[in-house]
Amino acid sequence: xxxxxxxxxxxxxxxxxxxxxxxxxxxxxxxxxxxxxxxxxxxxxxxxxxxxxxxxxxxxxxxxxxxxxxxxxxxxxxxxxxxxxxxxxxxxxxxxxxxxxxxxxxxxxxxxxxxxxxxxxxxxxxxxxxxxxxxxxxxxxxxxxxxxxxxxxxxxxxxxxxxxxxxxxxxxxxxxxxxxxxxxxxxxxxxxxxxxxxxxxxxxxxxxxxxxxxxxxxxxxxxxxxxxxxxxxxxxxxxxxxxxxxxxxxxxxxxxxxxxxxxxxxxxxxxxxxxxxxxxxxxxxxxxxxxxxxxxxxxxxxxxxxxxxxxxxxxxxxxxxxxxxxxxxxxxxx
Numbered sequence: 001x002x003x004x005x006x007x008x009x010x011x012x013x014x015x016x017x018x019x020x021x022x023x024x025x026x027x028x029x030x031x032x033x034x035x036x037x038x039x040x041x042x043x044x045x046x047x048x049x050x051x052x053x054x055x056x057x058x059x060x061x062x063x064x065x066x067x068x069x070x071x072x073x074x075x076x077x078x079x080x081x082x083x084x085x086x087x088x089x090x091x092x093x094x095x096x097x098x099x100x101x102x103x104x105x106x107x108x109x110x111x112x113x114x115x116x117x118x119x120x121x122x123x124x125x126x127x128x129x130x131x132x133x134x135x136x137x138x139x140x141x142x143x144x145x146x147x148x149x150x151x152x153x154x155x156x157x158x159x160x161x162x163x164x165x166x167x168x169x170x171x172x173x174x175x176x177x178x179x180x181x182x183x184x185x186x187x188x189x190x191x192x193x194x195x196x197x198x199x200x201x202x203x204x205x206x207x208x209x210x211x212x213x214x215x216x217x218x219x220x221x222x223x224x225x226x227x228x229x230x231x232x233x234x235x236x237x238x239x240x241x242x243x244x245x246x247x248x249x250x251x252x253x254x255x256x257x258x259x260x261x262x263x264x265x266x267x268x269x270x271x272x273x274x275x276x277x278x279x280x281x282x283x284x285x286x287x288x289x290x291x292x293x294x295x296x297x298x299x300x301x302x303x304x305x306x307x308x309x310x311x312x313x314x315x316x317x318x319x320x321x322x323x324x325x326x327x328x329x330x331x332x333x334x
Contacts, residue, residue: 081145
């Protein structure tokens with residue numbers, strides 16, 4: 001069950017996150033002196049690799065306080081990835097997915113794949129696949145937590161598994177095919193600075209097939225402003241209740257930029273005490289569709305969606321348009 005407030009942020013998109021791989025290996029035992037047999041190595045125990053977390057003493061201050069997870073050095077959206085679909089699923093199903101599906105019904109996808117940049121947990125990716133059973137899709141998601149859900153969604157469906165390729169690429173320097181038919185940028189552009197957006201538009205203009213489409217979803221505000229923390233959604237699952245609050249304010253260190261904050265609180269049954277609290281925070285540059293047109297060098301038209309939903313538009317490139325758009329300045333949206 002999910003109830004939401006009227007104001008909603010855009011679908012989302014993360015900033016690049018660090019990539020790491022874990023290698024399991026057991027260190028070799030010291031060399032034995034000549035003439036002596038080497039001792040049998042001790043088997044590697046789970047506790048050697050994952051030490052048990054230190055438990056607070058019962059008399060320690062705050063021992064009974066709710067667990068709180070603050071934003072870490074991980075990519076934004078990773079701390080709160082487990083909750084994302086509780087809100088985004090309804091938004092996608094009632095706003096962005098129907099609009100994008102209708103747009104792509106007659107789109108020419110023969111020149112290359114649909115590229116979903118900042119694919120998140122794969123809600124839009126799946127909607128595109130359902131709307132166009134002939135589409136090959138490249139889903140790019142750098143946040144590990146979000147990508148885990150995306151990969152699980154793809155792996156659990158034989159049809160998606162045959163057509164969707166998942167990568168950890170992040171805008172603006174992601175690896176693109178030579179030609180792409182459609183690009184999806186839902187809640188992505190505001191995470192990039194002016195230089196990052198300029199690099200992304202140059203790459204997209206070079207790779208977008210003639211007649212290709214770029215779908216853009218933005219926030220509902222075009223200038224930095226203060227958004228008091230407001231509870232926007234409540235959801236239940238099993239014996240737990242989840243509450244999502246969202247807020248933001250102008251960044252104190254960077255002109256024209258906001259810091260957006262998301263907080264999830266988990267309650268048990270009808271309890272009023274918070275059992276767990278998770279915070280997420282990220283940078284966002286607010287701007288409007290006219291700014292996107294100026295930066296991309298493309299033409300745009302708004303796509304119909306439900307009232308109160310974030311703005312959604314499709315960009316197309318004029319047949320005689322240059323492959324390289326005009327330079328993006330930091331004050332374009334001012």
